[in-house]
Amino acid sequence: MGNPKAFLTIHRKEAGYRPIHDRIHDFGEVEQTLNSNDRRQQASRCMDCGVPFCHWACPLGNKAPEWNDALYKGDWELAYRLLNSTNDFPEFTGRICPALCEKACVLNLVEHEPTTNREDECAITEHAFQEDYVRVEQPERNGKKVCVIGAGPAGLVAANRLNHMGYSVTVMEKNESAGGLLRYGIPNFKLNKAVIDRRIALLEEEGIVFKYNSPVDVEHLPEGFDAYVVSTGTPTARDLKIPGRELKGVHFALEMLSQQNRVLAGMEFKKEELVNAKGKDVLVIGGGDTGSDCIGTAHRQGCKSVTQIEIMPRPVDGPDDPKNPWPNWPRTLKTTSSHEEGCTRRWNINSL
Ligand code: SF4
The missing domain is CATH 1.10.1060.10 (Alpha-helical ferredoxin)
Known part of the structure; x- marks a missing residue:
């Protein structure tokens, strides 16, 4: 100290x-x-x-x-x-x-x-x-091969650690790039994707093989490996069976977030496939971080207004909730950079 x-x-x-x-x-x-x-x-x-x-x-x-x-x-x-x-x-x-x-x-x-x-x-x-303190390491190989299924955060950490232990690691990824939610969920305004590319390049230099556009059927695992790590995340969204769910303009958060990140990466979409908030009054259902990411994305797409609704009551203001004191995670009102950019927030609203 x-x-x-x-x-x-x-x-x-x-x-x-x-x-x-x-x-x-x-x-x-x-x-x-x-x-x-x-x-x-x-x-x-x-x-x-x-x-x-x-x-x-x-x-x-x-x-x-x-x-x-x-x-x-x-x-x-x-x-x-x-x-x-x-x-x-x-x-x-x-x-x-x-x-x-x-x-x-x-x-x-x-x-x-x-x-x-x-x-x-x-x-x-x-x-x-x-300053080049992050050095490429070439571990001694132990002759064993491991297949990591999914190149999200968990898969990348598993691949990194196994590689450093001497296993020959192949990562199978269903998407066109690595990172999982880091790349296809977190908006660029919070995590620039060049930061992910930089790390993936390092992992490749250290010997990890990435195979993209390679979905794996867990009932028929690829052959030739001594072990498998299944790190596929939870890609299935929780749907809301409510009237109007089927209407045009109602999307899961990740449809919007992942598409926006892909557009920024240079991918092109047909006009009818685009999820874009330009000129729209946007309603975000859910008061968590993902909802907040949608708010920031809607702003940057040029929306007219954003309202966010949350099922829970409004948390208390200030750093402490007396009912849930330090050192617990404080259940207090969180205002993100996206909220600061403009958003009406409403509480105690159940969409069911
Ligand atoms: S609790 Fe805070 S002040 Fe204490 S060691 Fe950890 S970071 Fe430092």
């Missing part, structure tokens, strides 16, 4: 988003970055707690105190090694993780100014790629 009193004198500082007027007409990433000095100052706020609740909350067990300390001291390479020791692809989580660690951070308990772990993570990883 480089500066034991930093949390007393340095306030939390987020990089924030590009101004709305600047971002709303393009699909570039909305989040900005701090300069290196400010980033290191933010890392210095970590108290290296005896009982680090950030560990408790992080599903990956990220070593935030250790890599924040390395970042504060300017050892970006060590920070990346520590980060990468528990997190295969920190460039993805650094952009889109909800940062459970920050909500559980001890600094969130009193002043509601937790460390900026997610942004620190992203900065460490981008620095690592720029």
Whole structure:
């Protein structure tokens, strides 16, 4: 712990988003970055707690105190090694993780100014790629072959770890590119797809073979492998059997989101196939992150208005819900960058 009193004198500082007027007409990433000095100052706020609740909350067990300390001291390479020791692809989580660690951070308990772990993570990883700390590794092969079915986040992590253990890995992917929901669900304004391409190129250099447009029938698995990893995700949407569901202009979220990402990747669609909100009054059913992604996408497509309805009551304002206190994930009102861009939000509405 480089500066034991930093949390007393340095306030939390987020990089924030590009101004709305600047971002709303393009699909570039909305989040900005701090300069290196400010980033290191933010890392210095970590108290290296005896009982680090950030560990408790992080599903990956990220070593935030250790890599924040390395970042504060300017050892970006060590920070990346520590980060990468528990997190295969920190460039993805650094952009889109909800940062459970920050909500559980001890600094969130009193002043509601937790460390900026997610942004620190992203900065460490981008620095690592720029400075070539992310090196290609060529593990010794053990003679066994594994087929990973599905190139979404789970499949990519499984492929990466098995490859590093010496297995020869082939990834079968039904789509034309890798990434799963990272590529076909998360909008580009939250995760630029070049970030995925960069990682896939690295995995290929390390020996992983990707086969695209290759759906697999799990009843007839491809032959020639010693083991299989089924990581196909949950691609079937939950339908709503309500009057009007069959009408023109009613779509699943992923029809809109995946098509928009494909359009941005250069794919062409017939006019009658396009799901586009231009000039429309849009209703989003569902108040979660996917609904929020649809709001941001509708704005960028040029919609007239967006309303979002949610089955649950409006959560409480502010950082804490007294009924669900720290270090639990706070069930409080979340306002995303897409909400900020304009949206009417309504609660307690059941669409059944
Ligand atoms: S809980 Fe917060 S301050 Fe404590 S070690 Fe974790 S990130 Fe640092």
